[in-house]
Amino acid sequence: MQLEMLGGPDAEMRxxxxxxxxGxxxxxxxxxxxxxxxxxxEDIPVAGSPRWASAQQGQLWFDHGAPAGFQMDKDVWLRSAGYTVTADSARFLSGEQRVIFGSDPEQRHRATVRTGDFQASAQRVEGLHADGIVRAExxxxxxxxxxxxxGRGGTSxxxxxxxxxxxxxxxxxxGRKAVLRGAARVWQGDRLLLADEITMSKGGDRLEASGSVRMTVVANQFNPDAPKGKEALVVAQSLVYDRSSGVIEIKGNVRYSDPLYLMSCSSLVAHLGENNRAETxxxxxxxxxxxxxxxxxxxGEKAHYTTETHLLKMSGKPVxxxxxxxxxITGTSLTWDRAAGTVSVSGGEGAPTETIYHTGDMGEIH
Structure with missing residues (x-):
C-alpha cells in the first residue's frame, strides 16, 4: 500500500x-x-536534495491531523545528495530539513555515511542538510x-x-572536504598526524591542523642521514600542507626530533620533492x-638546509x-657542511671575519 502526503513543515512531498x-x-x-x-x-524536502530511504519499519506522528514527525527503524538505508547512509534508526526532524541517524550499541551497529572514496561511521550521524553538510559524533x-x-609523489x-x-x-x-574535531587523528602507513582539529581536503591534497599538533613520519623524509626505519617527531601548534606545491608549513613552538638531531624554532617550512623527501x-x-x-x-635567528648538499646556513645577531x-664561538653567520664535517662561523663588521677552533675528534670549526 502507498501513502502520499503533499505539503508540510519539512517536505513538499513524502x-x-x-x-x-x-494506525x-x-x-x-x-x-x-x-x-x-x-x-x-521517497522524500522531496522543502530545501535540499530529494531523499530515498528504506527500513524494516517506520512511524509517522500527527499533530491535529497534520504530519508532524517521521522515524524509520532497523536496517535503515538512505541516499541523497551523493551520500548513502546506513543506520539503526533515522528521525526526520520536522521543519529542519535534516535527519538524525542513530546506532545500536548492543548490536554493535553504527551509523555509517559513504560517498565516493569517503566513508565514516559513528554513534550518531546528522545529515543531508540543505547545504549538503553531514555531521557525525x-x-x-x-x-x-x-x-x-x-606525501607528494606516487600513490597510496x-x-x-x-x-x-x-x-x-x-x-x-x-566527502571531498572533512573537518575533524576533538582528538583528531589521521594516518596512513608510517605517517601519523594528531591535533585538536584537522581539515583534510581532496584525499589529503591539502591538510590543515591546529592545536597540540604532533606529526610522526619516517625520519629520512626530513633527514637523509637518519637510520632506515627510524621515526621523526614534529610537535607544534599548527600545520598546513599543500600537495601541489609540496610545502609543509609548521608554526608555533616547533620541536623536531629524530635519532640524530633535535631542533626547536618558531616556524619551519619544508619543500618536498617528488620522492616525498624534503629538498629544503x-x-x-x-x-x-x-x-x-x-x-x-x-x-641563530634563521636557518636554511639543503638536503642534497648536506649544507646548513644559519644567520643571526648573534649565531x-x-x-x-x-x-x-659567536658570530653573525654559520655554515655547517655535514658532508665535510666542518662548521664555519663568521663575524660581522668590526669583528674578526673568521675564528678557527680545533676540537679533536669533533672535526674542524671555523
Whole structure:
C-alpha cells in the first residue's frame, strides 16, 4: 500500500510504501501510523536534495491531523545528495530539513555515511542538510580509499587508504572536504598526524591542523642521514600542507626530533620533492639545533638546509656554536657542511671575519 502526503513543515512531498500499516485515530484525526515489513520512502524536502530511504519499519506522528514527525527503524538505508547512509534508526526532524541517524550499541551497529572514496561511521550521524553538510559524533572512524597523506609523489596503493578518527566530524562537498574535531587523528602507513582539529581536503591534497599538533613520519623524509626505519617527531601548534606545491608549513613552538638531531624554532617550512623527501628546510625564530652524535649546539635567528648538499646556513645577531666541552664561538653567520664535517662561523663588521677552533675528534670549526 502507498501513502502520499503533499505539503508540510519539512517536505513538499513524502511517499511511503509498505506491506503493512497500523494506525491510531483520535477525535481530531490520526495520531500515529506504523509501517512494517519493509518501508520505502521517497522524500522531496522543502530545501535540499530529494531523499530515498528504506527500513524494516517506520512511524509517522500527527499533530491535529497534520504530519508532524517521521522515524524509520532497523536496517535503515538512505541516499541523497551523493551520500548513502546506513543506520539503526533515522528521525526526520520536522521543519529542519535534516535527519538524525542513530546506532545500536548492543548490536554493535553504527551509523555509517559513504560517498565516493569517503566513508565514516559513528554513534550518531546528522545529515543531508540543505547545504549538503553531514555531521557525525561519538567515536568517529573512517577511511579515504584513495589519497596520499603528507606525501607528494606516487600513490597510496602500497600503503592502503588514509584512515582517520575523532570525536566530531563534518563532511562537506560530498566527502571531498572533512573537518575533524576533538582528538583528531589521521594516518596512513608510517605517517601519523594528531591535533585538536584537522581539515583534510581532496584525499589529503591539502591538510590543515591546529592545536597540540604532533606529526610522526619516517625520519629520512626530513633527514637523509637518519637510520632506515627510524621515526621523526614534529610537535607544534599548527600545520598546513599543500600537495601541489609540496610545502609543509609548521608554526608555533616547533620541536623536531629524530635519532640524530633535535631542533626547536618558531616556524619551519619544508619543500618536498617528488620522492616525498624534503629538498629544503627553512627555520626561523630562535632556531636551536642540537647534533646528538657530536654534542654540539647551533643557535641563530634563521636557518636554511639543503638536503642534497648536506649544507646548513644559519644567520643571526648573534649565531652561537657550543661544543660538547662548552667551548663557545659567536658570530653573525654559520655554515655547517655535514658532508665535510666542518662548521664555519663568521663575524660581522668590526669583528674578526673568521675564528678557527680545533676540537679533536669533533672535526674542524671555523
Amino acid at each position: 511517499r511511503i510504501q509498505t506491506w503493512r500499516l497500523q 491510531v485515530l483520535g477525535e481530531d484525526g490520526p495520531i500515529k501510523a506504523i509501517f512494517k515489513h519493509p518501508v520505502c520512502v 561519538g567515536e568517529v572512524q573512517g577511511v579515504v580509499k584513495k589519497g596520499l597523506l603528507l 596503493s602500497s600503503e592502503g587508504p588514509i584512515r582517520f578518527a575523532c570525536d566530531h566530524l563534518e563532511a562537506q562537498e560530498k 628546510i627553512d627555520a626561523s625564530g630562535a632556531v636551536d639545533i642540537q647534533d646528538l652524535a657530536e654534542g654540539r649546539h647551533m643557535q 652561537r656554536l657550543l661544543d660538547s666541552k662548552n667551548n663557545l
